[in-house]
Amino acid sequence: MEKKVSIESYICDLSSSKPTPGGGSAAALTGALSSALTAMVFNLTIGKKVYESYNEEIKNKIDDALKACEEYNQLMVEFMKRDEEAFLSLMKAFKLSKSTEEEKILRNKELTKGYENALEVPFTLAKSGLELYKYVYIAAQYGNASVISDAGVGAILLYSTIESSILNVNINLSGIKDEKYKENILNKCDEMIKEALDYKSKILELVYSKIK
Structure with a gap:
């Protein structure tokens, strides 16, 4: 993926028959929208009357959350970018020759590596999303009331990022033969989705209580 691309170009590429971008890239973009919205809430809080009413500890928490x-x-x-690279690398492994036994062994080895890499990216993205949730929660707790709904939108988008990432982990696990490895990853994914749902529910409950 190019460093700078217009939204229109990205949507056009996403809707085309091109191999990338795909769902993993879209999940990461959704995470970026979540973090950006959360940052916006902090930027519209810092320096305002509500911000000045907080003690230094809370102010520092808000300042640090914005930087994060x-x-x-x-x-x-x-x-x-990483998602697109991982997918293309996996596709490259599929194209390897399998005419001889040696080639088959090499191809299977590269496919396993490709699947592991392809699932590691969304798995790590999901973990990063969970870490981001604590800052969305801070925005819901202390953010400017006039933009508090944006913290709620950030929470919803972030849940989509995490759930989508876990879905992508699952599809790539289908190419892994190590059952213990698969079970370990799936258990961790279950834990993450439960924690993400808890975060989203907690944040939305708080946001709704402030806009009623």
């Missing part, structure tokens, strides 16, 4: 979200903006864009 700005870093996540870049990280999520990087995940878009």
